[in-house]
Amino acid sequence: MRLCFVVVSFCLTILLTADCLSAQSCCSQADMELVQSQWQTVWLTESSKSKIGFARFLLFNLLHMYPETKSMFESVGVDDPLGGAFGAHCMRIVNAFDMIINLLANDEALSAALEHLSQQHADRLGVRKAHIETFGQTLNLSLMLILDDYDTMAWKSCWKGIVQRLTAKLPP
Template sequence: MKVLAIFACLVVGAVVVQGICKDDLHRIKVQTQWNAVYNTHRDVVGKAAFRSLFKLAPDSRALFSKFDSDDTNSPKFQAHCARVLGGLGNVISELGDAEVYTSQLGHLAAFHSNIPNLKYEYFEQLGQVLEEIFSAAIDDYDNEAWADCYTDIIQGMTAQLQ
């Protein structure tokens, strides 16, 4: 029975590793582009991303009400933006390390599963917003690499949503 359990873990691990972006080039591009935009303009990107998300999906604002989401300039809300996008940045930084990447996604999936009214669509919409920000900021922005990696990330982050 133990051998069967170990085999199952290896198969799941292999599927997860295979799901981390299509190739090394995509991983490197997404990491480089994230570093170029988010890591140099955190505050601006955070505010722009969530303001755009709230316009695209007004119901999503309620999820952040305990962080003063009605005032996107408040220090409390800006700190939360930094935590959310910082968490995404951590996952992006581990795209090349399957074990750490998988562990982070498992933790984030468990965390997000406890948030009432959280929808997969909000993650997709945040990705669209970030794509718009990044494509405006980077001349040679690679939409295919972003879509490939971001889809894998949000599927992992939302794996336990009801």
């Protein structure tokens, strides 16, 4: 089971970080629209329980893959992962991702948001590029499972530009 998860994670890493000439040329207008539409299918639910559950799952996987990251989340209640403080933090993370997706077509605002988030992560001791990539891998796998019409190529194209700018100030 663990070997299968490692193989899937490795394949997703390759898929999500494949090279292209530039971030802008990778994520076409059609890709942006498709990614935004598919994300809205997932995120525009009225159920906060569903959103928090999805957000917790993404962060739980990071904690599973990188147990040393647990200490980074002590101030937000990681020791009570079903508690309100940790749930609220998980929501802040995924709401930031929601903002990024919604800004894809506005490069000026997207750049400002990613610069801000990049600096926030750089200011936190121990955050690495691999952690952001793991979040992306988990998101990719999750979306593949819950969206019937998930477009891996569109998401890969847009994620590449996002992760490049978001992790620009982080160690590997």
